[in-house]
Amino acid sequence: MPLSDDRAVVSIMNENAEFFELRIHAEDGELIYYKQTTKPLNTYQKIFDFKNLENGNYTMDLRIKDTRLLKDFSVSAKGITVGESKLRIDPYFAFADGILKLSYLNFDQEQLNLNIYDEKGLVYETSLGKDFNIASGYDLSALNEGKYEVVISSLKNNFLFSLVK
Template identity: 65%
Template sequence: MKTIKFLTTVMAMAIVAVATAVEKPKMDIVPLSEDRAVVSILNSAEVLFELSIRAEGGELVYYKQASSPSLTYQKIFDFKNIEDGDYAMDLRVNDTRLIKDIKVSSEGITVGESKMRIDPYFGFSNNVLKLTYLNFDQEDLSLNIYDESGLVYESKLGQDFNIAKGFDLAALDAGQYEVILTSKNDDFSFSLEK
């Protein structure tokens, strides 16, 4: 019974540690007129961040990388020279992304709901590649491993929300490898040396 209580306590502490380790930035987009909006960012601590706006087809319309850590950021964006259409404003703080869809039209600017995304965790020890990923969009995922000569391993991971896998790489030769987790919208990479 003591062992079960101890394990439960350890698991609860681990969950709290993971939950508090994730950055929780806040981003508000408030239309001021038909073609202008103010973007406000509030971070939980002074951090570096990246802010980008992409068109529906993936074209980069705006990009800013903070030059020094900050708690807040505020800017008025003028959308009058941007074509009508759908855009995504993407705030990245460490491994956390906050995405808001924006629709620009002659009637004005419409802001969608926030979507939070967290980059996958990769780890490698004792010849085991560990991967965890929260697949919020439940996209088809695949994992590919490459060495200097090309693809050496591939796996379809499916569309599950919670991906937690271990891959035994003991059979691979010593050397440098690049691991790529691929979804419809993103690619994540991890380098390892065996």
């Protein structure tokens, strides 16, 4: 990634052409750069000039479908320092025959919570824990017909699944 003390190159290569989103944000969440493709691409390359960035910690976040690649980097008077890549995959949700199934690989082993909302508010909440592999099923057959939002949340992430019963 570093090209010089204040410039870096980001190269994305994918076997199949896909839509993607690329974000760079500061540690406080401020968005520094955003790119969303308008057509599927196999490759993308951009040189970033970080000389005007304040010293601090940043994250590059590449999303293709339900997969994210995160790379932390820091900018200081000494230049750019790049951390290891972290692969993250969104949770899997399925709803059929009144049963909600979910699974999630909790790479960061964050404390996760599950909340289910109807149009009036919260109808169910539970802790999913912080195990690496989260896999659960919930019998929602007793719920009234209608629209529901299922949210898996941690301090850093929120994942949303909508269902109609």
